[in-house]
Amino acid sequence: MGDNDFCASLLSLRELGSVEASIRSAKSRAEVSRILDGHELTTDEFADTFPDLAKTVQELPDDTFPAP
Template identity: 55%
Template sequence: MNEDDCFPLLLSLRECSEIDAHIRAAASKAEVADILNQHELSEDDFLAGFPGLAKAVQELPDESPPAT
């Protein structure tokens, strides 16, 4: 990840890396929505700042699988 990855967002590289790591660990779109909320990041800003990651999120299930 480089400094341009979060453009046009005004986030530090550290913030971008933290958001990226949390979202990559998410198991569902619902978890991603919670993460975006925790970081006060709108879906539009997420799409603009993390386009590659946003594409990967589309492959996640809507809800987390049930715990076994």
């Protein structure tokens, strides 16, 4: 079983869809980090599960403001 299979087995398809939708609407890498933390996903798990989206996230600005 690959890393992608392991991550997908921990999260339901509905939750994976929610993670993807939230990250697609994120405005900064800091916001993405908070989303991943909220779903208890590591950046490696995220990159393995959503490789194309992970590349897109790298283009987001790095927001250094603290979380609300």
